[in-house]
Amino acid sequence: xxxxxxxxxxxxxxxxxxxxxxxxxxxxxxxxxxxxxxxxxxxxxxxxxxxxxxxxxxxxxxxxxxxxxxxxxxxxxxxxxxxxxxxxxxxxxxxxxxxxxxxxxxxxxxxxxxxxxxxx
Amino acid sequence: xxxxxxxxxxxxxxxxxxxxxxxxxxxxxxxxxxxxxxxxxxxxxxxxxxxxxxxxxxxxxxxxxxxxxxxxxxxxxxxxxxxxxxxxxxxxxxxxxxxxxxxxxxx
Numbered sequence: 083x084x085x086x087x088x089x090x091x092x093x094x095x096x097x098x099x100x101x102x103x104x105x106x107x108x109x110x111x112x113x114x115x116x117x118x119x120x121x122x123x124x125x126x127x128x129x130x131x132x133x134x135x136x137x138x139x140x141x142x143x144x145x146x147x148x149x150x151x152x153x154x155x156x157x158x159x160x161x162x163x164x165x166x167x168x169x170x171x172x173x174x175x176x177x178x179x180x181x182x183x184x185x186x187x188x189x190x191x192x193x194x195x196x197x198x199x200x201x202x
Numbered sequence: 203x204x205x206x207x208x209x210x211x212x213x214x215x216x217x218x219x220x221x222x223x224x225x226x227x228x229x230x231x232x233x234x235x236x237x238x239x240x241x242x243x244x245x246x247x248x249x250x251x252x253x254x255x256x257x258x259x260x261x262x263x264x265x266x267x268x269x270x271x272x273x274x275x276x277x278x279x280x281x282x283x284x285x286x287x288x289x290x291x292x293x294x295x296x297x298x299x300x301x302x303x304x305x306x307x308x309x
Binding site for chain 2: 129143177187188190193194
């Protein structure tokens with residue numbers, strides 16, 4: 083069965099960076115894309131970026147363009163999302179989700195989420 | 203950016219009742235690019251409906267979706283105890299955006 087297993091909760095200070103991992107199993111890793119979506123307290127779900135796990139191409143939301151980097155390791159079936167210059171507003175649950183590499187591309191499987199807390 | 207607005211914010215109903223949730227887009231979108239997700243407390247969202255009206259794998263037929271253009275609806279014909287949750291609509295025609303959610307709570 084398809085599973086996306088995310089790394090554990092993180093506590094970071096303002097200005098620091100965080101790197102969250104998402105390990106995929108149960109399907110051919112390189113045939114799908116992995117997206118990152120975050121959910122801040124009281125806010126709607128927000129798309130951050132995605133990576134084509136096959137060719138490594140990425141696309142980022144303009145909001146996060148300057149601070150987010152998504153990479154993948156095909157030997158480990160794992161995708162990483164790194165967010166830099168953290169501020170308190172980045173406190174949120176970060177989800178990875180699987181989707182096709184072409185539209186319409188819905189998120190059919192999700193990781194359980196990683197809570198990132200930014201606090202001094 | 204396409205903004206999705208869901209209504210109502212909260213729906214208070216009893217088990218066995220019918221739930222009707224609305225999602226309005228700021229501009230017309232093809233129904234192929236509209237999905238609905240369910241999120242229970244402490245869990246990730248899960249895909250319910252895609253293409254506005256197609257149920258995802260394993261989703262019971264009490265869930266149905268409809269609509270076109272700017273107005274879309276999720277209907278739960280008879281609420282089961284496990285259906286009390288937050289529901290989000292999402293579009294993927296222009297980037298990926300979500301509505302703010304509708305909470306279906308037990309009356």
